[in-house]
Amino acid sequence: MEVAEEEQLVRCPVCLRELPGAHINSHLDSCLQAGEGEVDPGSSTPCKRPRITAAPSGSQVEGQPDEARPATVLSFFHKGRGAGQSPGAAGRRSGAGREEAAAVKLEDGGSAGSGPALCGASLAQKLEGKPLAERLRPDTLGEYVGQERVLGAQTLLRSLLESHEIPSLILWGPPGCGKTTLAHIIANSSKKNGTRFVTLSATSAKTNDVRDVISQAQNEKRLFKRKTILFIDEIHRFNKSQQDTFLPHVECGTVTLIGATTENPSFQVNAALLSRCRVIVLEKLSVEAMEAILMRAVRSLGVQVLGQGDQHSSSATGSSSESSEFPVCIEEKALKTLAYLCDGDARTGLNGLQLAVQARLAVGKTTPLNIPKGGSADGILITEEHVKEGLQRSHILYDRAGEEHYNCISALHKSMRGSDENASLYWLARMLEGGEDPLYVARRLVRFASEDIGLADPLALTQAVAAYQGCHFIGMPECEVILAQCVVYFARAPKSIEVYKAYSNVKECLRMHTGPLPPVPLHLRNAPTTLMKNLGYGKGYKYNPMYKEPVEQDYLPEELKGTDFFKE
Numbered sequence: 209m210e211v212a213e214e215e216q217l218v219r220c221p222v223c224l225r226e227l228p229g230a231h232i233n234s235h236l237d238s239c240l241q242a243g244e245g246e247v248d249p250g251s252s253t254p255c256k257r258p259r260i261t262a263a264p265s266g267s268q269v270e271g272q273p274d275e276a277r278p279a280t281v282l283s284f285f286h287k288g289r290g291a292g293q294s295p296g297a298a299g300r301r302s303g304a305g306r307e308e309a310a311a312v313k314l315e316d317g318g319s320a321g322s323g324p325a326l327c328g329a330s331l332a333q334k335l336e337g338k339p340l341a342e343r344l345r346p347d348t349l350g351e352y353v354g355q356e357r358v359l360g361a362q363t364l365l366r367s368l369l370e371s372h373e374i375p376s377l378i379l380w381g382p383p384g385c386g387k388t389t390l391a392h393i394i395a396n397s398s399k400k401n402g403t404r405f406v407t408l409s410a411t412s413a414k415t416n417d418v419r420d421v422i423s424q425a426q427n428e429k430r431l432f433k434r435k436t437i438l439f440i441d442e443i444h445r446f447n448k449s450q451q452d453t454f455l456p457h458v459e460c461g462t463v464t465l466i467g468a469t470t471e472n473p474s475f476q477v478n479a480a481l482l483s484r485c486r487v488i489v490l491e492k493l494s495v496e497a498m499e500a501i502l503m504r505a506v507r508s509l510g511v512q513v514l515g516q517g518d519q520h521s522s523s524a525t526g527s528s529s530e531s532s533e534f535p536v537c538i539e540e541k542a543l544k545t546l547a548y549l550c551d552g553d554a555r556t557g558l559n560g561l562q563l564a565v566q567a568r569l570a571v572g573k574t575t576p577l578n579i580p581k582g583g584s585a586d587g588i589l590i591t592e593e594h595v596k597e598g599l600q601r602s603h604i605l606y607d608r609a610g611e612e613h614y615n616c617i618s619a620l621h622k623s624m625r626g627s628d629e630n631a632s633l634y635w636l637a638r639m640l641e642g643g644e645d646p647l648y649v650a651r652r653l654v655r656f657a658s659e660d661i662g663l664a665d666p667l668a669l670t671q672a673v674a675a676y677q678g679c680h681f682i683g684m685p686e687c688e689v690i691l692a693q694c695v696v697y698f699a700r701a702p703k704s705i706e707v708y709k710a711y712s713n714v715k716e717c718l719r720m721h722t723g724p725l726p727p728v729p730l731h732l733r734n735a736p737t738t739l740m741k742n743l744g745y746g747k748g749y750k751y752n753p754m755y756k757e758p759v760e761q762d763y764l765p766e767e768l769k770g771t772d773f774f775k776e
């Protein structure tokens with residue numbers, strides 16, 4: 209059977225020549241390198257839709273919006289990043305350092321490092337089209353910054369990747385920490401040994417798309433002995449039955465799965481699938497890692513970084529003129545602030561930088577500057593304020609629908625329970641500033657008032673309900689102080705879980721009861737009709753207000769007589 213397959217003639221989809229099946233893989237590799245410009249541009253490397261708001265102008269190939277591309281990209285081929293560049297070119301560059309890589313990526317002359325600052329007009333052109341974050345996506349592990357814990361020199365993952373032994377992986381980490389980038393690097397390197405890399409986004413792909421990928425992977429394996437790596441971005445968006453579709457194929461090795469998710473995979477990925485994948489936890493990028501990424505970006509753009517001493521602020525009389533004549537510089541402090549504020553999200557940081565630069569170029573206002581090695585000249589200066597504007601509030605890591613939402617509300621609840629008013633205020637602000645619904649927080653406060661403060665301060669419940677109504681009446685941002693007041697009140701309040709525990713004991717008692725529940729004692733029953741009276745309803749009931757002394761009367765069912773739910 210296999211001999212027959214190898215002898216079977218297969219048409220090369222690049223040059224359309226027919227060759228024996230056994231030779232098609234090696235032929236494809238050479239064919240791709242020779243005639244790459246003619247290959248289908250559908251990228252098989254993972255690529256993100258830009259989050260940046262500025263609409264990119266100009267045509268894009270690899271970076272075209274997701275919706276413009278078919279959901280399933282079944283190409284064998286990978287279009288190089290630049291014209292005439294082979295798919296793995298970046299990966300094959302020997303000893304490619306960061307600056308060298310940057311210079312190659314922004315091929316139109318962005319001299320990295322210490323060259324003269326670039327003039328505004330050419331910089332503006334450079335920033336058109338594909339977003340900076342996408343253009344600077346690393347192609348090799350050497351360019352990948354941070355994530356030392358999982359990708360450091362001696363780690364298992366790195367040795368697996370370097371030996372092209374790619375296991376099924378779930379990459380779990382916050383937005384912009386490099387999950388898609390890592391998959392992109394794997395895509396580049398896996399092509400060296402002829403492995404196919406197919407990308408699907410769970411936000412747009414249907415179950416049929418997955419089936420198509422699987423059946424093509426089966427054919428590839430059967431006919432050409434070619435492996436397929438399937439990258440599924442945002443895998444948590446596939447429901448459990450969609451995830452079941454590829455489970456058996458991951459198990460039998462038809463596809464190697466790489467899933468990326470921002471959500472805890474223990475909740476979002478099928479247990480069976482999860483047990484067949486190695487979970488790689490990527491962390492949000494450190495401030496230092498972000499500084500390195502931003503520094504690489506400014507170098508690649510040819511923007512000069514000015515330290516404290518380099519700036520000359522004697523004349524604040526900026527003039528508005530054609531920016532094309534002037535060098536563009538950025539304060540070192542602005543870069544550090546950006547690295548700090550983007551909260552480990554490289555895409556946010558790079559987008560913020562791009563927006564700040566584009567905004568300053570559009571204004572075209574120049575300032576007298578002391579450019580190192582370039583003497584004193586008028587130029588466009590990007591300051592800390594400009595990058596802050598570029599970022600606005602979007603840098604705050606908060607996903608209202610995701611795990612962070614539950615993490616933060618839990619941290620708030622526990623801080624109030626621990627009577628830490630500072631931490632309580634902090635977690636409240638983290639949620640509100642991140643765009644949380646104030647009523648969601650207010651509802652939690654109502655619960656806290658009874659669950660944790662209870663009868664130690666019964667007014668707490670009134671406070672919480674009032675806070676809820678206050679938020680309802682006036683909304684954000686005015687209602688933030690209402691919530692803040694309530695949160696501090698609760699953090700300072702005495703705590704009692706007496707009622708909460710007693711009620712839990714009652715529920716436990718009901719859950720543990722076997723057989724039919726005991727009937728309501730007759731004397732406690734209401735008797736609105738004669739028949740009920742005749743049946744003994746209400747008989748012997750002692751109406752308490754009629755008695756001067758405490759009344760001896762049972763209120764619990766007979767079999768629970770004397771039970772004290774308030775005791776342990």
Ligand SMILES: Nc1ncnc2c1ncn2[C@@H]1O[C@H](COP(=O)(O)OP(=O)(O)OP(=O)(O)O)[C@@H](O)[C@H]1O
Binds near residue numbers: 342354355381382388
């Ligand atoms: N570790 C890294 N080293 C260098 N650049 C990085 C790194 N991580 C991210 N970047 C940059 O940030 C951009 C966005 O990263 P990426 O798409 O990999 O994030 P992600 O973790 O997949 O985010 P999301 O969950 O939002 O999809 C990349 O295009 C790249 O320019």
